[in-house]
């Protein structure tokens with residue numbers, strides 16, 4: 186397996202041949218290559234810095250195993266560290282002791298919240314958990330039509346009050362309806378918003394306070410660049426996220442945003458979106474994501 | 482990288498600024514090296530580094546305009562059919578940009594028409610029709626489900642030709658550039674336009690989200706090939722992202738940035754200014 190990182194690491198490690206320990210000095214060029222690789226994969230610069238410091242610590246003093254090429258050994262250290270940061274294994278969706286479980290979707294514009302709402306509802310249906318989708322996006326043209334169309338496709342009901350309604354009230358009424366009808370899980374779709382849009386963030390906080398969700402899922406486009414860190418930080422500080430969904434991973438992005446989201450929030454990435462269709466949702470596996478980010 | 486008059490600390494600071502704006506490693510290396518070379522040559526004081534940096538960024542952004550000899554101000558030609566094909570990955574802001582462009586076209590006294598060629602996404606047609614209403618612009622759509630988008634484009638061109646429309650805006654479905662069949666579908670749309678309207682002025686614009694990372698370069702490469710891009714629209718610049726990948730795209734693919742999207746409202750579209758972009762990119 187010779188990918189870009191392995192190749193560049195190989196040259197960085199030429200110097201190390203014949204040496205039997207990884208030291209602060211001889212590790213520098215290799216760390217530099219890892220840094221470049223992570224930045225090309227769109228991991229946030231600050232997150233890269235922290236990660237490199239962790240790798241340096243983990244690699245210090247590691248014996249060069251005879252028979253194993255030091256560059257390969259180093260890649261393993263990097264990979265293991267990345268998997269560790271990303272969370273050990275996939276974490277399932279929350280389920281409340283007394284239904285309904287309430288899930289609030291949040292994120293920037295166009296990341297895939299509405300699509301993920303339908304994907305989650307279908308996922309729950311397959312587990313025999315009934316779902317209700319609630320449309321609170323009164324801003325984007327035809328946002329509610331979009332949710333209703335998806336609802337018809339997957340045969341999951343949609344609660345909405347049109348575009349003149351107050352999103353907080355729609356969310357509350359949606360929960361009441363789910364309670365009255367004994368529905369297992371409510372998924373609240375929200376309008377896309379910029380984390381620097383204070384009014385829209387206030388609205389999201391109000392929805393959250395009104396419905397006390399068991400799960401707040403931050404929906405992040407896997408192609409996001411450096412911004413992934415700051416948007417995660419702000420959504421987490423202001424609304425408190427419990428997990429994330431990384432979308433559009435059916436593309437060819439390396440998806441460094443995953444590392445930024447995970448590191449900044451400390452919360453698990455629970456699912457990935459791998460297509461436009463409602464079935465295209467998968468659990469998140471840290472090992473696979475680590476390989477992808479490293480380009481392996 | 483970039484040994485020269487600037488000390489290591491200054492280089493690191495500039496690098497951080499560019500990398501955090503999604504300019505990417507390659508373009509960042511190029512910019513820092515160019516800066517070092519300039520400062521070596523002209524023995525400039527360190528304080529002028531930022532001013533020079535902005536100049537380098539502006540040069541990169543303006544080169545496509547000069548080389549392609551395209552005017553900085555961008556407008557459809559009057560009394561003639563102009564077709565603007567709007568493409569990009571999912572959720573970039575294509576449909577919203579169509580709405581804003583139709584509004585701008587109407588305000589500037591062009592006769593406009595929209596082709597609703599996203600026949601795939603849930604409620605895509607309803608969305609573009611809502612924008613058509615807002616912008617007072619007729620929308621050509623096929624009410625059927627999953628119909629051939631190229632056929633919608635064909636119908637829209639026929640209509641535009643018979644009505645003497647000046648600006649036809651074509652909304653397409655979002656597609657990731659590695660999806661072979663979806664890219665072929667786009668290629669077919671482009672062919673229909675070329676064939677059905679050989680005398681029209683055709684612009685092919687890629688919509689890029691400012692929060693995008695380095696995948697934007699791959700997008701621009703793939704769409705250039707299939708849709709024969711002539712420019713870029715950079716959306717969501719009202720957020721805190723700087724849209725640095727657009728600079729890398731401009732440099733690597735020689736594509737001019739035409740418009741800036743800075744909000745979800747109908748008026749939130751601006752012509753591109755390299756000056757504003759460079760200032761915003763290099764501000765903290």
Ligand SMILES: Nc1nc2c(ncn2[C@@H]2O[C@H](COP(=O)(O)OP(=O)(O)OP(=O)(O)O)[C@@H](O)[C@H]2O)c(=O)[nH]1
Nearest residue numbers: 294295296297298299300377433458459460571572
């Ligand atoms: N290829 C691919 N496309 C996706 C995925 N998830 C969503 N999309 C597409 O991305 C676009 C935006 O999705 P939406 O669900 O409308 O996004 P949103 O976050 O609800 O958007 P706003 O409500 O406008 O903020 C649509 O074209 C979706 O079909 C995915 O995992 N892969």
Ligand SMILES: Nc1nc2c(ncn2[C@@H]2O[C@H](COP(=O)(O)OP(=O)(O)OP(=O)(O)O)[C@@H](O)[C@H]2O)c(=O)[nH]1
Nearest residue numbers: 294295571572573574575576577655717742743744
């Ligand atoms: N803040 C901000 N949001 C924008 C801008 N342009 C578009 N949006 C929002 O981004 C989301 C997606 O926009 P669309 O126009 O539906 O994007 P699209 O590329 O047509 O999406 P698909 O057709 O699903 O691929 C919507 O919520 C828009 O309101 C912009 O300049 N600024």
Ligand SMILES: [K+]
Nearest residue numbers: 295406572690
């Ligand atoms: K996006």
Ligand SMILES: [Mg+2]
Nearest residue numbers: 298299322328
């Ligand atoms: Mg939505």
Ligand SMILES: [Mg+2]
Nearest residue numbers: 575576599605
């Ligand atoms: Mg669209």
